[in-house]
Amino acid sequence: MNAEESRPKICVLVVDDEPLARSNLTVLLRLDPEIGTVRECGSGAEALAEIRNSKPDLLFLDVQMPECDGFDVLEMLGGDLPPAVIFVTAYDQYALRAFEVGALDYLLKPFDNVRFERALSRAKERIAKRRSSPPTTEWLAVKSVGQVAFLKISEIDWIEASDYYSCLHLGTKTHLLRRSLSELDQELDQTLFCRVHRSTIVKLDRVRGLKLNESGEYEILLDNGTQLRLSRRYRKQLQSRLRVHGSDGP
Missing domain, CATH: 3.40.50.2300 (Response regulator)
Structure with missing residues (x-):
């Protein structure tokens, strides 16, 4: 043969x-x-x-x-x-x-x-x-204003749920994707992204710290100044991904 x-x-x-x-x-x-x-x-x-x-x-x-x-x-x-x-x-x-x-x-x-x-x-x-040489997924196809654009996954800062859609945040720009947050949570590389709230996913290398707010809940600080709520449900998962240890951790 x-x-x-x-x-x-x-x-x-x-x-x-x-x-x-x-x-x-x-x-x-x-x-x-x-x-x-x-x-x-x-x-x-x-x-x-x-x-x-x-x-x-x-x-x-x-x-x-x-x-x-x-x-x-x-x-x-x-x-x-x-x-x-x-x-x-x-x-x-x-x-x-x-x-x-x-x-x-x-x-x-x-x-x-x-x-x-x-x-x-x-x-x-x-x-x-x-x-x-099988590739890893490096982009998402997003339709907006009558056209379809490919967005590099590596450039995404964070993603939030928007009804049955997902809103992708890349720097100062946002793009609406016709996919649910749960679908994206299953597809995205779990070593790069983490679900931090029922309505939020963050790219781990954008996280610069955690801040305790007045209500006793932690907020996630991103390197661009964005602050996102950290749900108790996903706290341990984020802690593990960021390798946060010690009694002062969330």
């Missing part, structure tokens, strides 16, 4: 609300011996569930779909994005946005076999690289 035969097959998901468009891509994909499972979804909402369940290596994603478009899908996936994402659409005005949110390629319908093979080749290269 040669190296190519021993590599795991590539799992692909094709998302488009037009059955013929999905079928055309599926036919082309199944001609490639490196492609394994090819699944199809006809809506963004269906795609979200399928991506989280099957975790495809490669995603072909239509932009314009009813109720939940391609950019909505990427935002709601957060850190669950497949290694390679290729947008497929009949509209060229979305190309810049596609690359801004991390798409690997942008196939403009109608495309020929040569153009498709070029995009697929790039995807296979990226997937091979990811498999040899």
Whole structure:
């Protein structure tokens, strides 16, 4: 068995609300011996569930779909994005946005076999690289004012709950993410972030001290001057993460 035969097959998901468009891509994909499972979804909402369940290596994603478009899908996936994402659409005005949110390629319908093979080749290269060196999640996709932006997780100072959303604080800027605080608490690196209140998560390297307020409760002091309430429920967890010891600790 040669190296190519021993590599795991590539799992692909094709998302488009037009059955013929999905079928055309599926036919082309199944001609490639490196492609394994090819699944199809006809809506963004269906795609979200399928991506989280099957975790495809490669995603072909239509932009314009009813109720939940391609950019909505990427935002709601957060850190669950497949290694390679290729947008497929009949509209060229979305190309810049596609690359801004991390798409690997942008196939403009109608495309020929040569153009498709070029995009697929790039995807296979990226997937091979990811498999040899799996990355950690380094960003979050956030939709605001009609666009999607990637925010570096390393630049987040703290996060607060905002109803069913989460508000990310990065310096003087804030971004509203369509994810619950509980979801983020499960996904974020626990060596870097800590839940300190039912409505608050902090980045540990931003913590500069603890202050006892007038009511006898501790507040967390961040390096940018922000003060956050420390809940009794999460006190020991923060103490452990910060390696705070001694009778004077919280």
